[in-house]
Amino acid sequence: MHWADVAAKALSHKGDKHIVSxxxxxxxxxxxxxxxxxxxxxxxxxxxxxxxxDVEFVFIVDTADPLRKVYDFLGPExxxxxxxxxxxxxxxxKDGNPDxxxxxxxxWTYGDHFLKPFLQALEQIGVRPRIIDNxxxxxxxxxxxxxxxxxxxxxxxxxxxxxxxxRELADDWFxxxxxxxxxxxxxxxxxxxxYPLVHWLDSHGVExxxxxxxxxxxxxxxxxxxxxxxxxxxxxxxxxxxxxxAGGSYATGREIVQILGHEAPHPLTYEWISLKGQGAxxxxxxxxxxxxxxxxxxxxxxxxxxVAKSKPNxxxxxxxxxxxxxxxxxxERLAARDFNSELADEDLTxxxxxxxxxAAGAMRMAVLEEGTTAEATAVTFRxxxxxxxxxxxxxxxxxxxxKAGAISEPNQSLVDRLNRMRAWIASKHFPEEMKxxxxxxxxxxxxxxxDQDDRPVVAALAQSLAACNWDAETIGxxxxxxAKDLGLTPKSGYRxxxxxxxxxxxxxxxxxxLAEMRQNEIVSLLxxxxxxxx
RNA sequence: GGGCCUGUAGCUCAGUCAGGUAGAGCGUCGGACUUUUAAUCCGAUGGUCGCGGGUUCGAACCCCGUCAGGCCCGCCA
Numbered sequence: 001m002h003w004a005d006v007a008a009k010a011l012s013h014k015g016d017k018h019i020v021s022x023x024x025x026x027x028x029x030x031x032x033x034x035x036x037x038x039x040x041x042x043x044x045x046x047x048x049x050x051x052x053x054d055v056e057f058v059f060i061v062d063t064a065d066p067l068r069k070v071y072d073f074l075g076p077e078x079x080x081x082x083x084x085x086x087x088x089x090x091x092x093x094k095d096g097n098p099d100x101x102x103x104x105x106x107x108w109t110y111g112d113h114f115l116k117p118f119l120q121a122l123e124q125i126g127v128r129p130r131i132i133d134n135x136x137x138x139x140x141x142x143x144x145x146x147x148x149x150x151x152x153x154x155x156x157x158x159x160x161x162x163x164x165x166x167r168e169l170a171d172d173w174f175x176x177x178x179x180x181x182x183x184x185x186x187x188x189x190x191x192x193x194x195y196p197l198v199h200w201l202d203s204h205g206v207e208x209x210x211x212x213x214x215x216x217x218x219x220x221x222x223x224x225x226x227x228x229x230x231x232x233x234x235x236x237x238x239x240x241x242x243x244x245x246a247g248g249s250y251a252t253g254r255e256i257v258q259i260l261g262h263e264a265p266h267p268l269t270y271e272w273i274s275l276k277g278q279g280a281x282x283x284x285x286x287x288x289x290x291x292x293x294x295x296x297x298x299x300x301x302x303x304x305x306x307v308a309k310s311k312p313n314x315x316x317x318x319x320x321x322x323x324x325x326x327x328x329x330x331x332e333r334l335a336a337r338d339f340n341s342e343l344a345d346e347d348l349t350x351x352x353x354x355x356x357x358x359a360a361g362a363m364r365m366a367v368l369e370e371g372t373t374a375e376a377t378a379v380t381f382r383x384x385x386x387x388x389x390x391x392x393x394x395x396x397x398x399x400x401x402x403k404a405g406a407i408s409e410p411n412q413s414l415v416d417r418l419n420r421m422r423a424w425i426a427s428k429h430f431p432e433e434m435k436x437x438x439x440x441x442x443x444x445x446x447x448x449x450x451d452q453d454d455r456p457v458v459a460a461l462a463q464s465l466a467a468c469n470w471d472a473e474t475i476g477x478x479x480x481x482x483a484k485d486l487g488l489t490p491k492s493g494y495r496x497x498x499x500x501x502x503x504x505x506x507x508x509x510x511x512x513x514l515a516e517m518r519q520n521e522i523v524s525l526l527x528x529x530x531x532x533x534x
Numbered sequence: 535g536g537g538c539c540u541g542u543a544g545c546u547c548a549g550u551c552a553g554g555u556a557g558a559g560c561g562u563c564g565g566a567c568u569u570u571u572a573a574u575c576c577g578a579u580g581g582u583c584g585c586g587g588g589u590u591c592g593a594a595c596c597c598c599g600u601c602a603g604g605c606c607c608g609c610c611a
Contacts, residue, residue, distance in 0.1 A: 025611090166536075246606075313540080323546095358558095359559090386572070476570080509571075511569090
């Protein structure tokens with residue numbers, strides 16, 4: 001069973017109606033690590049729907065969280081907003097300074113700035129959650145009753161947090177952080193409480209009162225989370241391994257939510273995504289790949305496959321180089337399989353069966369539109385990379401594929417894929433290994449690798465290519481023919497051609513590439529190679 | 535200090551919950567396709583299941599210990 005189906009099954013034991021929730025703080029650039037959170041939730045919801053459950057998928061944007069510090073991408077002016085809520089301060093402009101104009105005219109906030117592009121990415125990747133803005137929810141009084149309960153039973157909550165996380169809370173700790181006279185959550189002392197008011201004294205020596213029912217402040221993180229479970233009615237939530245550890249926020253949350261009068265959701269802890277060779281992704285370290293950037297290179301269904309095929313507790317190493325090609329080709333292979341007929345085989349061992357079921361499940365989760373079946377495009381990533389590099393127009397690419405019988409008319413997903421491929425090729429991420437390049441000088445090392453028998457082919461090839469019509473078809477037949485004329489197999493022709501022209505043992509189809517080059521340069525290169533072999 | 539996760543073929547991982555002959559994909563190697571050589575198809579190769587004990591007729595799986603990597607007990611997906 002696929003991991004999402006396992007989670008769905010666990011949910012089905014608890015009832016028929018479910019809310020799967022995810023949440024992210026928009027404190028900086030979103031990266032593909034955040035995508036795992038939301039895709040994990042989306043996949044559980046998908047599996048639950050397939051299991052016949054009534055399920056809603058929500059995404060909570062934690063705009064009520066305060067700005068923790070002046071990040072590297074922010075200008076010094078943001079110093080004044082430390083402790084202020086992300087949904088109530090201006091966004092950084094291009095230079096990292098507060099964009100007051102948009103803030104005042106459009107209400108464009110720090111949270112919006114980072115959230116909006118992420119939402120676009122979600123749309124592209126087929127995730128359409130109900131979005132809940134946390135700050136607005138506070139202001140609308142959604143947290144009111146649960147906050148009242150938390151304040152009324154502050155001692156119980158304090159006891160739970162201290163016992164479970166084995167940390168000591170300050171004497172003046174209170175389960176509500178009021179906003180101070182400047183709008184900050186930092187350094188505010190609670191001096192009294194009578195619902196709905198929490199009285200405070202801030203770091204500027206100002207006294208005031210915070211109205212819980214109007215959201216003039218927020219619950220501290222460890223209570224904020226269970227309170228959300230309560231008022232939204234969350235029954236399942238995936239979260240990063242940081243929250244999942246013993247003593248972590250889920251452990252305290254599951255008890256606190258009971259104090260608040262609700263049940264804890266079914267948990268699912270997932271591992272982080274790291275960038276290959278660079279460790280965990282972190283916005284401050286700058287080693288991130290944003291969801292938008294990733295989607296410019298990778299078809300969304302392939303990004304989905306990456307998450308779908310990895311069990312949540314497995315760390316994922318994301319890599320925009322060769323692994324992407326492997327992953328994309330894996331998608332194509334999987335799409336071409338007929339899992340139902342494979343599973344019909346009675347002789348399968350339990351292991352083989354599980355493996356086929358998991359692959360089928362992963363593909364169900366990977367397709368963009370829920371309930372559809374992936375269709376193989378009949379063009380591998382590798383092949384598309386080749387065509388995109390050798391054909392200057394899209395139409396030439398389609399013609400080549402049509403000629404090969406791979407497609408009749410390109411469908412939309414193939415068109416998208418070609419656009420992404422061109423973006424990938426143009427980006428710094430495109431791997432050297434995939435780049436097609438014809439040598440400008442003989443590569444002696446590669447030539448020496450050639451068998452003695454194959455060496456004469458180089459000279460023969462130089463002659464026949466010098467004489468032939470310079471089109472892909474003619475070149476294509478000249479290469480094997482040159483070998484045959486010498487009593488060798490076509491393979492010898494290719495070996496010689498690759499060694500001489502690309503300095504490799506094998507490579508992509510040569511003829512269409514050569515046809516794009518100048519005939520005299522190719523012939524001259526072959527002649528030089530022939531000379532150096534003598 | 536306390537706790538969680540991970541460790542299985544060259545690589546990525548299934549299999550551990552319900553103990554029963556070590557599995558897949560990729561890679562590699564070989565063959566076929568006698569002009570689509572990053573393609574496709576066929577075949578082969580490949581593992582003291584981190585290590586040491588214990589329970590058992592039988593352990594990758596359960597128990598105890600141990601090593602290594604990652605993480606949590608302020609904030610982080």
